[in-house]
Amino acid sequence: xxxxxxxxxxxxxxxxxxxxSTLATIAIVGLIVAGAIVxxxxxxxxxxxxxxxxxxANSIQIWWYVTRSAGIxxxxxxxxxxxxxxxxxxxxxxxxxxxxxxxxxxxFISLLSIAFLLVHxxxxxxxxxxPYNLLQILVPFISPYRxxxxxxxxxxxxxxxxxxxxxxxxxxxxxxxxxxxxxLSLLGYLGGLIHGIxxxxxxxxxxxxxxxxxxxxxxxxxxxxxxVLLGIRRLERRKQAAATAR
Numbered sequence: 001x002x003x004x005x006x007x008x009x010x011x012x013x014x015x016x017x018x019x020x021s022t023l024a025t026i027a028i029v030g031l032i033v034a035g036a037i038v039x040x041x042x043x044x045x046x047x048x049x050x051x052x053x054x055x056x057a058n059s060i061q062i063w064w065y066v067t068r069s070a071g072i073x074x075x076x077x078x079x080x081x082x083x084x085x086x087x088x089x090x091x092x093x094x095x096x097x098x099x100x101x102x103x104x105x106x107x108f109i110s111l112l113s114i115a116f117l118l119v120h121x122x123x124x125x126x127x128x129x130x131p132y133n134l135l136q137i138l139v140p141f142i143s144p145y146r147x148x149x150x151x152x153x154x155x156x157x158x159x160x161x162x163x164x165x166x167x168x169x170x171x172x173x174x175x176x177x178x179x180x181x182x183x184l185s186l187l188g189y190l191g192g193l194i195h196g197i198x199x200x201x202x203x204x205x206x207x208x209x210x211x212x213x214x215x216x217x218x219x220x221x222x223x224x225x226x227x228v229l230l231g232i233r234r235l236e237r238r239k240q241a242a243a244t245a246r
Contacts, residue, residue, distance in 0.1 A: 077113035086222035149198035156191025
C-alpha cells in the first residue's frame with residue numbers, strides 16, 4: 001500500500017475508472033461466492049466429481065496447498081504494492097515512470113492482492129485438512145491454529161481493505177485523511193509479514209525464509225529512505241519560513 005500521493009493536476013478525473021475498478025472488485029468477490037453456492041448444487045457436485053477424476057482434487061491436502069499458494073502470492077503482491085507506494089511517495093521512481101502510471105498501477109496491484117487474499121481465506125472454508133468456519137476467519141484470535149499469528153493476519157487484512165477503499169473515496173474524505181489512513185498501510189504489510197512468518201507452514205523452508213528476509217529488508221530500506229526525505233523536507237520548510245520571517 002502507499003503513504004501519500006501527489007497526482008498531476010493536469011490529469012482529468014475519470015469517474016469511469018472508479019466505476020470499472022469497483023465493478024471488477026465486486027465481480028471477483030461475486031465469482032467466489034457464486035462458485036461456493038454452485039459447489040453445493042447437484043451440478044456443482046457433478047463438476048466436483050469430474051475435477052476429482054481429472055486432478056485428483058479429492059486429496060485431503062489439495063485445498064491446503066491452494067490456500068498456501070494464494071497466501072504466498074497475496075503476500076508478494078502486498079509487498080510489491082507497499083514498495084511501489086513508498087517509492088512513489090519518496091519520488092524514487094519519478095525519473096523512470098510517470099507518476100500517474102505508477103499511481104494507477106499501485107492501485108491495481110492493491111486490488112489484485114485483495115483478490116488473492118480472498119482466495120486464501122475462502123478456500124479455508126472448504127478445506128478438509130484444517131477446516132475453518134466463517135466466524136473463525138472473520139474474528140481475530142479465535143482460530144484453532146496459532147490464534148495469535150492468524151489473528152494478526154486477520155487484522156492486517158482489514159487494514160488492507162480500509163486503505164484500498166480510500167482510493168475510491170479520496171475526494172469525499174480529503175487528501176489529509178487519505179494520507180493519514182495510508183500510513184496504516186505499513187502496519188498492514190507488517191501484519192502480513194508476521195502472519196506469514198509465524199502462521200505459514202512454509203516458513204521452515206529456506207526459500208521462504210529468504211523471501212521474507214529480502215522483502216522485509218526492502219520495505220525497511222524504503223521506509224527509512226522515505227523518513228529521511230521527510231525529515232529533510234521539513235527542515236527545508238522551517239529554514240524557508242525562518243528566512244521569510246526575517
